Amino acid sequence: MAHSLRARIVRGFGAAGLFQLANIVLQLLLLPVLASHWGANLYGTWVMLFTLPSFLSLSDLGFGSTSATQMTMRVARGEFAEAAVVFQSAWLTMLCLSSIFCVCVGVIGALLPAGAFPSSGAVSADELRYTLWLLIGYSWIGLQGWMIIGVLRANGDFAIGTFTMAIVVLVEGGVIATSVVLGGSMVLASGLYLLLRFFGVLALVLQAKRRAPWLELGFEKVNLEEIKRLFAPSVASMIIPMSLAGVLQGTALAIGIGAGPVHVAAFTAVRTLTRAGVQIGSLVCNASAPEFSAAFALDERGRLIQLYGLTLASSVAVLIPAFFFLCFFGERFVEFWSGGAIRPSNSVLIVMTLVMFLHGLWYPVSNLLQAINHQRYYAYRYLFLSIVSVFLTYPLARRFGAVGGAIAMFLLESAMFVLISGLATKVIARPAEVRALISQLFAIARNEQK
Structure with missing residues (x-):
C-alpha cells in the first residue's frame, strides 16, 4: 500500500x-x-x-x-x-x-x-x-x-x-x-x-x-440527467440507516409489548455494548471508503482488494476481543454499569455477541459497496428483512423474553451476512483473490517477525 x-x-x-x-x-x-x-x-x-x-x-x-x-x-x-x-x-x-x-x-x-x-x-x-x-x-x-x-x-x-x-x-x-x-x-x-x-x-x-x-x-x-442518475442510489442510501434505526428501535418496542419493560432494559443495555464494538470496528472502513471509490473509478483491482482486506482485518481485530470480553465479562459489566439495576442472562449476551460479530463483518463491507453506489442491490432487501425481523420479535419475545429479540436479530444478521458476502464476491474480490490476499498478509507478518 x-x-x-x-x-x-x-x-x-x-x-x-x-x-x-x-x-x-x-x-x-x-x-x-x-x-x-x-x-x-x-x-x-x-x-x-x-x-x-x-x-x-x-x-x-x-x-x-x-x-x-x-x-x-x-x-x-x-x-x-x-x-x-x-x-x-x-x-x-x-x-x-x-x-x-x-x-x-x-x-x-x-x-x-x-x-x-x-x-x-x-x-x-x-x-x-x-x-x-x-x-x-x-x-x-x-x-x-x-x-x-x-x-x-x-x-x-x-x-x-x-x-x-x-x-x-x-x-x-x-x-x-x-x-x-x-x-x-x-x-x-x-x-x-x-x-x-x-x-x-x-x-x-x-x-x-x-x-x-x-x-x-x-x-x-x-443537469437534469445527473439528478435522475443520482435519485435511485440516493433513495437506497436513505433506506439503509432508516432500516437500521427501525430494527434497533422496533425490536426493543416489540420486546416491551411481548415480554415487558424489564426485558427491554436487559436487551437495550447489551445492544448498546455490542453497537460500540461495531462502531469501533468500522472506523477504518469509514476512512478507506473514499479511497475505495477512487480505486473503483480507476479500475485498480489490486487496490480494491487491499482496501477490502484492510476493512475485514480491522473489523475482525476489534470484534474477536469484544466477543470474548462480552461472553466472559459482559454480565458483570452490565450489572456494574447499571448500578445493579440490570443483569442480563448469559443467553442474551451470547446471542447478541453473535449478532455483533455478524453485523460487524457485513456492515463495513456494505459501506464499501455504498462507496461505489451499489447500495441498490441490497438496501430494499435489508428494509424487507428488518420489517420481518421486528414482526418476528413479538412472538419470540412472548416465549423467550429478551432472548427472543436477540434470536430475531441473529436471523436478520445471518441473512444480511450471506447477502453482502455474495455481492462482495461478485463486485469486489473473488474467493481466490481473497485467499491470495490472506496468504500475502501472513507472509508479510512472518517476514516482520524474522
Whole structure:
C-alpha cells in the first residue's frame, strides 16, 4: 500500500475516531446536565423535539453520500468539471427537498394546538414552537454541510472534513451545556445550536473552496440527467440507516409489548455494548471508503482488494476481543454499569455477541459497496428483512423474553451476512483473490517477525 494512501487512511481513521469520541462524550455530558437543570419531563420534551435533526443527520436524505461517491470517482479520473456538475445538481436537489421537508414540519408545528406539545408546565406552547422552528433551521443548515463534506471527501480531504465536524460538535455541546447550567432555556439552546452550526458549515465551505478549486457554488451547471442518475442510489442510501434505526428501535418496542419493560432494559443495555464494538470496528472502513471509490473509478483491482482486506482485518481485530470480553465479562459489566439495576442472562449476551460479530463483518463491507453506489442491490432487501425481523420479535419475545429479540436479530444478521458476502464476491474480490490476499498478509507478518 502506497505511503500517501496509508497516510490518508491513518489521518481519516484518527479523524473518524475523534468524531465518534466527540459524540460519546456529548452523550455522557449532556444527559446529566440537561436532565438535572431542566428536569426529566422537560428534558424528555427536548429529546422528542431533537429527533428531527438526529434523523436528518443520520440519513442526509441520501443525496449527500451518493453525490460524494460520484464526485470522488470523477475527481479520481481528473474529471473536475463533471464533479462540479454532480455537486451543483445534487446540492439543488438537496436544497429543494430539505426546504420542502423543513417547511412542512414547521407549518405542522405552527398549526398544532397547544395541547399537542408535551410539557411539564415550565414552558409555554409558544416556546416549544420557537424551539422546534430553530431546530428545523439547525437541521436544514446541517444538511447543506453534508454536501460540503462530500466535496472534501472527493478531494482526498476526508480527514479534514471529519475533524472539522468533530470540533463543531464538541463546541456545540460545550456551549449548550454551559448555557443550560447558567439558566438558559430550550429556546436559547436551540438558537445557539443553529448559530454554531451555521459558522461550522461556513468553516467547511471556506476549507472546501481553498482545497478544491473545481468547486463552484451556484446552479449554473445543474443537469437534469445527473439528478435522475443520482435519485435511485440516493433513495437506497436513505433506506439503509432508516432500516437500521427501525430494527434497533422496533425490536426493543416489540420486546416491551411481548415480554415487558424489564426485558427491554436487559436487551437495550447489551445492544448498546455490542453497537460500540461495531462502531469501533468500522472506523477504518469509514476512512478507506473514499479511497475505495477512487480505486473503483480507476479500475485498480489490486487496490480494491487491499482496501477490502484492510476493512475485514480491522473489523475482525476489534470484534474477536469484544466477543470474548462480552461472553466472559459482559454480565458483570452490565450489572456494574447499571448500578445493579440490570443483569442480563448469559443467553442474551451470547446471542447478541453473535449478532455483533455478524453485523460487524457485513456492515463495513456494505459501506464499501455504498462507496461505489451499489447500495441498490441490497438496501430494499435489508428494509424487507428488518420489517420481518421486528414482526418476528413479538412472538419470540412472548416465549423467550429478551432472548427472543436477540434470536430475531441473529436471523436478520445471518441473512444480511450471506447477502453482502455474495455481492462482495461478485463486485469486489473473488474467493481466490481473497485467499491470495490472506496468504500475502501472513507472509508479510512472518517476514516482520524474522
